[in-house]
Amino acid sequence: METGNSVLSSFGTTIFEVMSRLSDANEAINLGQGFPDGNGPPDVVNVAVDYIKNGINQYPPMLGLPALRKAVASCNARFYDLQTDWQTEVLITSGATEALAACLFGLIEPGDEVILLEPLYDSYLPIVLRAGGVPKCVRLKPPNWKLPVEELNNAFNNRTKIFLLNTPMNPCAKVFSLKELQTISRLLQKHNVFAICDEVYEHLVFGSAEHVPLITLPNMRDRCIRIGSAGKTFSLTGWKVGYVTASSHLLSCIKRAHQFLTFTTPPNLQAGVAFGLKKSNDYFCSLASELQCRRDQLALGLEACGMEVLRCEGTYFIIADYEATGFGGNDKEFCRYITEKARVSAIPLSAFYCDEEITKHIRFCFCKDEETIATAILRLKRHFGC
Ligand code: PMP
Ligand code: GLN
16 A cells, blocks of 8 residues: 555656766766856855854744845845835745745635646646646647647636746756747636746746736736745756745735645845846846857757757747757657766756657757867767767
């Protein structure tokens, strides 16, 4: 008999952990799990170190340090012209992962339907199910990942409570267009549905793509919850500091879950992030432009190895179709194969679907140093004889 909770035991171990451990065991270059090389901006780290040594190390307020909540509210205004009250409309969480869980646990009643777009980030489905929600998956298809408007329309009904939107979208590196957001907005209003907007890659957008938070569209202010992550914005993924912006009636529901999940988040790290969010626009622009160079470097290298690379408008990730390499197995087998034989790791796209989906697509992470990417390409080229 299964001892643990049956919803959670049906998921096994997350693909990010599985691939990172396999990568370590093979001394491979890990382009699987999304984390940057390096140690983040030194000034941000120094503020946290200073607070650890000389400052706050006891429980901070449950909603987060006032300095960080103010900084989140002023970024909402600076980047999106979104006016928010830091006292009643901003909550600090232990990463976007906890923010998502707090939103889903705080809002879902057993039987409520939640619309999810596939391919989807791996924590969404288990948490929706554990909260008693009923997932309705709508699939975006490669190579363009366009929003399938008719299917989406059909997914809504009078039991739908929540729509979960991730833009810029992991793993397919899509940034939703204004037109797509307007379509979503119309459906939310028509069916009286709330949106949880996972915007952790908000500042990692390339070329002409523009990130528009759904909450900024007309009539969306009281319907949307916007989630960000300092892990991505400051290349410090291990810090796990996230932030939620929502109107006070929604935030009250989320707070009720947050207080019993983690209650709070390390205060010294919050102080570092508060400092970071006050950086000038130059910081945010160069974060994206540096990353765009690494994207292009990796894309060229993968193409030289015979893979077809899909369009990448944002995030840390690029998707490659490996069919032309001649490998006959599925995406999981291909990821294991290149980890063991070429000593470069990636993530199989099939891990991002609600039901098992066989794909020939794999996800590579490019938030790495130029040399790391160059070495990974060299290894792949050598292995495939290119
Ligand atoms: N959402 C998406 C789409 C992600 O890719 C990630 C991964 N980092 C998260 C949420 C979780 O973010 P955090 O590390 O801040 O919990
Ligand atoms: N968000 C990261 C990714 O997509 C992984 C985070 C995690 O390992 N939980 O690679």
